[in-house]
Amino acid sequence: MSAVIDVRDLRTHIVTRWGTIKAVDGVSFALGEAETLGLVGESGSGKSMTCLSIVRLVPRPAARIVGGAVLLDGNDLLKKTDDEMQRIRGRTVAMILQDPMSSLNPVFSIGMQMREPLTMYHGLRGRAVLARAAELLASVSIPSPAARLRAFPHQLSGGMRQRVVGAMAIAGPPRLLIADEPTTSLDLTIQAQYLGLLKELQQRHRFAMIFVTHNLGIVARTCDRVAVMYAGRIVEIGPVRRIFAQPAHPYTRALLESIPRFGARRERLAAIAGQPPDLATLAAGCAFAPRCPAAFERCVEAPPETEVVPGHATRCWLHVLP
C-alpha cells in the first residue's frame, strides 16, 4: 500500500532569545489510507510544531522548517509555492484545532463561512453552495441544517461548533486530516461522540488521520499506531496494542504508568518524575537521560532508531545490540 502521507526527517527550528531550539528534530513516519496515528508526549515535546510543519503554518519569522520532506501522495509539500499550499490546506489537507472558536469567525454566519471553501476550491455557485453546505452539516448529524446555516457561532453549543468545524474539514474531502487535541474543550460524553463521528467520517472518506492528544485512553480507542514524542523526536512508534502491551522506551513506560487504572479512584495522572527538558539547553545524547531510571554510560550519545520487531521502533540504547 502506498503512503498517503510520508514525513521524512522533518526538522523545524525556532529562534528564541535563549538560542535556537530544535522543536522538530528529524521526525519520520508514514500513514496509509484510513489509517490513524496518535501523537502523544508531554507539553512542549513538539507535537503541534510537527503538525504545523506538515501544513507549513509554523509561526513566522521565529520558526523555520530547515529540512526533510513531507510527501502527500508522493508530492513534497515543502516544495510547493505559498499559493499551492493554500489550495492544499483548503482541500486536500484539513486541520482541526483545539479550540473550535478559533476556527470559526464570530461575526459571520455558519453559511457564510462554509461558502468560501466551497466556492474557492470546489467551484460551486449560488444555490449549489448552500445545498452542499447543508448536506455537509447533515453528514455530521446537525439537526435542521438549512436553518443552522443562518446561525452565528455563539448561537451553537460547544459540541455543535465542533461538528461544524468537522463538517468544514471534510468538505474536500481531505486525503489527510490533522486533529490537534480536538476534544480537550469538550465534556466527556461530547468528546466520545465527536471521536466516533471523526472515525465514521474516516471510514467513509478513507483519509489518513494524525491525532494529537494527551489522553492515552483516546489513543487506545481511536488510533492504529502511536508515536511518542520527546524533545522534538519520536522516541517510539508502532501499533497501539503492541506499544501498550510491551512499551520499549523508558519514557513510554513512564507515560503508561501515569494512566489511572480503570475503576481506580485516583483521577489525576501521576506526573512523571523530573522536569521536561529545556530545548534551548539540551545536551547531546539521549534527551530523556536526566529523568531515566535506566540511564547508563552509553546514554551520553544520542541513541539511533532501532526496530524492536518489524513495525515497532524506538530510540534507546537498551534496544541497541552492543
Ligand SMILES: Nc1ncnc2c1ncn2[C@@H]1O[C@H](COP(=O)(O)OP(=O)(O)OP(=O)(O)O)[C@@H](O)[C@H]1O
Ligand atoms: N511561537 C513559538 N515561539 C517560540 N517557541 C515556541 C513557539 N511555539 C512553540 N514553541 C516551542 O517549541 C517547542 C514545541 O512546542 P509544541 O507547541 O510543538 O509542543 P506540544 O507538544 O504541541 O505541546 P502541548 O502539549 O503543550 O500542546 C516547545 O519547546 C515550545 O516552547
Ligand code: SF4
Ligand atoms: S537511551 Fe539511555 S537514557 Fe535514553 S531512554 Fe534509553 S536507557 Fe534511558
Ligand SMILES: [Mg+2]
Ligand atoms: Mg500542542
